[in-house]
Amino acid sequence: MSELLAVEGVTKTYSMGGLFGREAFPAVDDVSFAIAAGRPEIFTIVGESGSGKTTLSRMILGLVPPSAGTIRFRSEDVTRLRGGKARMAFMGAVQPIFQNPFEAFNPLKRVDRYLLMTARRFRGATSSRLAEETADAALRKVGLSYAEVRGRFPHELSGGQLQRTAIARALIPGPALLIADEPVSMVDASLRMSIVELFKSLRDDLKVSIIYITHDLATAYYISDRIIIMQKGKVVEAGSARSVLDHPQHPYSILLKQSVLSPEATAKLSPEPDPEPPRHERSHPSLREAPC
Amino acid sequence: MAKAATKSSTPTNGPILTVRNLRAYYQMQYFGITREVRAVDDITLDVNRNEIYGLAGESSCGKTSFIKSIAGANRPPLNVVGGSVRFSFLDRDIFRLSQEQLSTVRWKHLSYIMQGSMNVLNPVRRVRASFVDFAQRHIDLPEAEFFGVVADHLQRLHLSPDVLRAYPHELSGGMRQRVTIALATICRPEFIIADEPTTALDVVVQKGVLTMIRQIQQEMGSSILFVTHDMAVHANMADRLGIMYAGRLVEEAPTSELFAKPLHPYTAHLIQSLPRIGDLSPKKALGGAPPNLSEPPPGCRFHPRCPLAMDICRRENPALTTLAPGHRVACFAASPEVKPSAPANHGRASAPSLLAARSLAP
Numbered sequence: 001m002s003e004l005l006a007v008e009g010v011t012k013t014y015s016m017g018g019l020f021g022r023e024a025f026p027a028v029d030d031v032s033f034a035i036a037a038g039r040p041e042i043f044t045i046v047g048e049s050g051s052g053k054t055t056l057s058r059m060i061l062g063l064v065p066p067s068a069g070t071i072r073f074r075s076e077d078v079t080r081l082r083g084g085k086a087r088m089a090f091m092g093a094v095q096p097i098f099q100n101p102f103e104a105f106n107p108l109k110r111v112d113r114y115l116l117m118t119a120r121r122f123r124g125a126t127s128s129r130l131a132e133e134t135a136d137a138a139l140r141k142v143g144l145s146y147a148e149v150r151g152r153f154p155h156e157l158s159g160g161q162l163q164r165t166a167i168a169r170a171l172i173p174g175p176a177l178l179i180a181d182e183p184v185s186m187v188d189a190s191l192r193m194s195i196v197e198l199f200k201s202l203r204d205d206l207k208v209s210i211i212y213i214t215h216d217l218a219t220a221y222y223i224s225d226r227i228i229i230m231q232k233g234k235v236v237e238a239g240s241a242r243s244v245l246d247h248p249q250h251p252y253s254i255l256l257k258q259s260v261l262s263p264e265a266t267a268k269l270s271p272e273p274d275p276e277p278p279r280h281e282r283s284h285p286s287l288r289e290a291p292c
Numbered sequence: 293m294a295k296a297a298t299k300s301s302t303p304t305n306g307p308i309l310t311v312r313n314l315r316a317y318y319q320m321q322y323f324g325i326t327r328e329v330r331a332v333d334d335i336t337l338d339v340n341r342n343e344i345y346g347l348a349g350e351s352s353c354g355k356t357s358f359i360k361s362i363a364g365a366n367r368p369p370l371n372v373v374g375g376s377v378r379f380s381f382l383d384r385d386i387f388r389l390s391q392e393q394l395s396t397v398r399w400k401h402l403s404y405i406m407q408g409s410m411n412v413l414n415p416v417r418r419v420r421a422s423f424v425d426f427a428q429r430h431i432d433l434p435e436a437e438f439f440g441v442v443a444d445h446l447q448r449l450h451l452s453p454d455v456l457r458a459y460p461h462e463l464s465g466g467m468r469q470r471v472t473i474a475l476a477t478i479c480r481p482e483f484i485i486a487d488e489p490t491t492a493l494d495v496v497v498q499k500g501v502l503t504m505i506r507q508i509q510q511e512m513g514s515s516i517l518f519v520t521h522d523m524a525v526h527a528n529m530a531d532r533l534g535i536m537y538a539g540r541l542v543e544e545a546p547t548s549e550l551f552a553k554p555l556h557p558y559t560a561h562l563i564q565s566l567p568r569i570g571d572l573s574p575k576k577a578l579g580g581a582p583p584n585l586s587e588p589p590p591g592c593r594f595h596p597r598c599p600l601a602m603d604i605c606r607r608e609n610p611a612l613t614t615l616a617p618g619h620r621v622a623c624f625a626a627s628p629e630v631k632p633s634a635p636a637n638h639g640r641a642s643a644p645s646l647l648a649a650r651s652l653a654p
Contacts (some may be wrong), residue, residue, distance in 0.1 A: 048494040049465065079603035158581035159351065189521050190558075193565045194577030215494045218524075218567035222575075245569055260526040263551065287359040289318045 004037040004176060004209060005060065010069035012233075014056050028052040028059070029233035030069070035177070037074070040207045042199060043219045044241060047230035050174050056181050056230075061096055061213070073177075092122045092173035092233045099182040102163035105154040111162070112150050114169050115139070122173035138168040141206065142198055148255070160191030167198065171206070178202070178289045180214045196223055217260050231254070298381055298397060306380060308483055308515045314375035316361040319368075329586045331370070332356035333539040334633070336612065339483075344516045345508060345546065346530025348523060348562070350582055352537040355519050359485055362386070362517075363402060364394055381482055401428040403476040405505070408486040411459040412472050419471055420456040427478045434527035442478065448511075449474050449504055464495035470504060477508050484509070484516045491520065502529055508653070521561050527551060532618070535559050538583050538593040541612060545619040555615065555626040557600050592624070600625040608632035 007075045010195045012028040028050070035043055045053045058064040060071055071078045073094060081087050098104040105111060115135035116128070126129035136146035142164040149157065149165055157165065163183060169179055180199070196219050202208045214220055220227060224241040229252065237250040248254045314334040328604055333352040339345045350357050360551040362367045362377045364386040377386045381401050389397065406412050413422050423442050443453040449470045460468055469489065476484055486505065503541035506529060509516055518529055526533055527547060534544040536555065545554040554560040565575045580597040583589055590594055595605040602624060611624040624630050 007426065027325045048496060064594040106595075138530070160581060173386065181636070189562055190350060191581070193567070197575065197577055217495070219571055220570065221569045222567045255496060257569065259495040260569060261495075261499065261502075261528045263527045263563065263568065265522045 001077075002037045003034045003189060004074065005035040006070075006075075007056075007060070007069050008032050010056070010059060010066045010071060012045065012052070012064065012068045013149065018033070021102060026233045028066075029054045031056060031228075031230075031233075033228060033235075033236050033238065035209050035211075037176075040203045040209045041225040042203055042223050044214065044224035044227040045230060046210045046214060046220055046227060047275065048215060048256075050232075051230040052233040053230055054181055057096075057181050057213055060092065061094060061104050079153045088122070094177045094179065095170035095173060095175040096185050097163075097166055097178060097180040100223045101159060101166050102154055102186070104166055105162065108153050109129075109152055109153075111152050111157065111165055112146070115146075115149070116168050135171060138200050138258050139165070140169045141171055141202075142168045143194075144168065146275075146289060158191065163187050163195055164198070167195075167202075171202075174272045175203060177209060178208055178210045179213070179248045180183045180210060182215075183212070184219065185216070186234070187216070192219075199223055200229070217245060217256060229256065293606070298401065300395060307340050308380045309517070310376075310378045310380075310618070311335060311337050311362060312376045312378075314358070314372070314377060315356055316366060316370055316372045317371050318357075327586060330539050330588065331585055332361055334375075335536075335541050337541060337544065339515050339517060340644040341515055342513045343509075343531045344529055346526040346533040347517060347536060348519070348521060349536030350521050352585065353536045353582065355536060356487065357539075358536070359487055363398075363485060364389060364405070371633045381481060399426060399481065400479045401481050402483045403479065403481040403485070405476045405484060405486040405489045407475055407491055412475070413468065417458065418456065419458055419463075421476060422471075423434050423456065423478070430479045442474075446471075446474055446479050448508065457511050457577055465493055466501060469493060469497075469501050471503060473501070473508070477512065477514075477653050479513070481510050481537075482514055486512055486518045488520050489518075490525065493520070498525075505529070508596075511608075517584055523566055524568075536586055538591060539585055540622065540636055541620075542594065542611070542623070543621045544621075545621075549616075549619060551629060553614070555619070555621040555639075556594075556623045557625065559596050569624050578642060592622070594623075597626075597635070604632070 010028060010031050011026060013024045013026050014043070015022050016025045017023050045056065047053045048178060055064065059066050060078070062081070065079050073090060078090065081090055102278040105114065112135065116131040119134035120129040123134050125134050132146055139145055140147065144161065144164055156164055184195050187195055199210055199212065200223055203210060203232065212220070212224060226239065227241040227244050228235045228241040229244070229250065231252045232235065237248065237253045239246055244253065245257065248257050314332055314335045316327040318331055320327045326429045328571060335358060342365055360370060361372050366372060372387055379386060379402065382389070382397065413419060419633055431441060433441065439456070442456065446453055446455065451467065451470055455463060455467065455471060463471065483635055489505065490501050493501060502517050502525065502543065505516070520526065532544065533547045533550050535542050535558065537558050543550065543554065543559045550559065551563055554563055561578050567575065578597055583593055583596070592598070592605040595601040598605065604624050608634060610624050610630045612620045612622040613630045614620050615627050617631060622630065
């Protein structure tokens with residue numbers, strides 16, 4: 001079976017410290033997974049802040065080179081793409097969606113500009129009429145229309161509309177893989193589920209695979225097919241989303257699931273103090289050494 | 293030295309905070325054209341002693357404007373145009389305090405836990421300096437004893453006194469947020485405002501921080517106004533819950549009752565659309581978007597998105613009506629008992645002239 005994306009033994013090491021005593025810090029440590037071609041799925045990466053999920057997504061997008069291991073997209077190493085043509089083909093097939101739509105768009109530029117520019121570069125729309133038609137078709141896939149965003153600045157749209165526009169822009173080149181880094185954490189509660197539903201319909205109707213990066217286990221359970229749980233750069237648990245989240249095995253996965261606040265809580269959070277602060281919490285090395 | 297505005301003996305019964313018909317608008321004038329954004333429109337609520345009152349609502353529904361107004365921290369263009377805010381530990385309305393009187397009240401009686409802990413702590417000074425800045429004027433002790441009190445208090449929040457010597461960037465997000473909680477509670481204030489205190493944290497740390505806020509609240513017997521858009525957090529924290537939509541309070545009830553029996557369609561939607569582990573039923577999305585507060589829709593502000601909208605909703609604004617003990621709702625569809633509210637008197641004429649004078653001061 002051919003693979004759309006194959007991540008094999010990927011490691012990214014950053015070095016910390018100053019002139020004296022540098023130490024290597026693995027942000028992503030020996031991560032492997034694969035997404036099959038021809039069978040679209042929502043693949044979720046869950047983990048606490050600092051667990052390496054964003055670094056991993058940036059490596060898949062080719063923005064950060066891995067220190068070790070290979071990332072292959074359609075059997076081609078993403079770090080060895082040479083020439084503008086190969087890069088454009090890769091960028092067209094793998095598109096990002098960022099966390100905060102208000103930061104992803106320049107506040108001083110009109111939103112439609114991004115859509116038209118993408119249509120011109122990736123779809124070869126030579127006339128503005130063609131570019132507008134392409135943008136309109138993409139916007140209709142996310143439940144908007146070109147008339148609604150034409151000439152608008154980012155602040156004139158709601159967070160949900162703007163995130164939909166960002167998704168529409170990512171759809172224009174006709175990608176096979178979308179990488180969505182915390183796409184709903186900045187969207188209002190009443191609009192959040194509509195974005196989550198949209199991802200489902202992109203997978204089912206447009207046959208796009210999605211790498212969904214989040215720390216929200218509840219939406220992850222709701223939409224994902226497969227899931228990996230990361231802690232300190234390592235994958236601690238992987239498998240089908242339902243089985244992993246219904247019966248987590250690794251202590252960290254169990255802790256994550258227990259920490260999800262249930263809306264059905266009848267008893268309030270117990271005021272019992274836990275004797276120790278959570279162990280996984282990292283503090284700066286200098287602080288640990290500090291004498292009392 | 294300003295004359296203290298606090299009561300020497302505070303009554304031990306009755307609500308600690310009484311807000312009546314509070315209206316706070318952003319008023320801007322460009323070349324003679326006045327633009328008005330009604331961020332807080334006619335809010336009436338009480339917060340009782342030893343209670344966590346949750347306030348829920350999405351971004352730009354006026355939550356932060358409401359907090360600023362009740363803390364007397366509003367600056368033009370946000371002006372309080374009407375209503376009153378009384379704290380039981382003050383002898384008068386908070387808007388009638390001078391800046392000096394306010395600064396003796398803040399932190400000692402009324403404190404905040406803010407969202408971005410990185411923005412609260414000065415990044416170029418050690419944590420110790422923040423404690424000196426915030427708390428030393430209220431805790432009148434020699435330096436060594438003061439830091440003894442601080443260290444004891446930090447221990448209660450499971451922080452080592454070593455954090456005092458650290459810079460904010462050396463601490464993890466959860467530790468930083470616990471430092472801001474320690475800062476806000478060091479003077480044992482009667483009333484704490486917590487504005488999205490855990491939004492930037494991940495789930496494991498969030499649970500620890502929330503448990504800690506609840507624990508310290510019960511220890512000190514303070515009241516907390518807990519503001520967040522996350523309904524799951526409210527379910528675990530709040531004793532009573534108020535739901536805000538487009539500058540108005542649309543429903544208020546004890547938390548368990550609100551989750552079991554929401555009466556307003558907006559509340560019902562918020563609760564139904566919460567994803568839960570183990571639940572795969574399709575979630576309905578609400579059409580439309582929250583209204584622009586400078587041109588709110590007429591009548592009930594939720595009617596363009598409401599599945600139950602009737603004719604009257606497009607014309608009249610429903611009054612917040614008590615339908616069951618402790619359960620207030622502003623929706624015509626909830627019960628025929630809900631009547632249109634009296635046309636709000638938007639004139640600044642009704643506002644005490646003092647308010648107008650204060651809001652114009654630089």
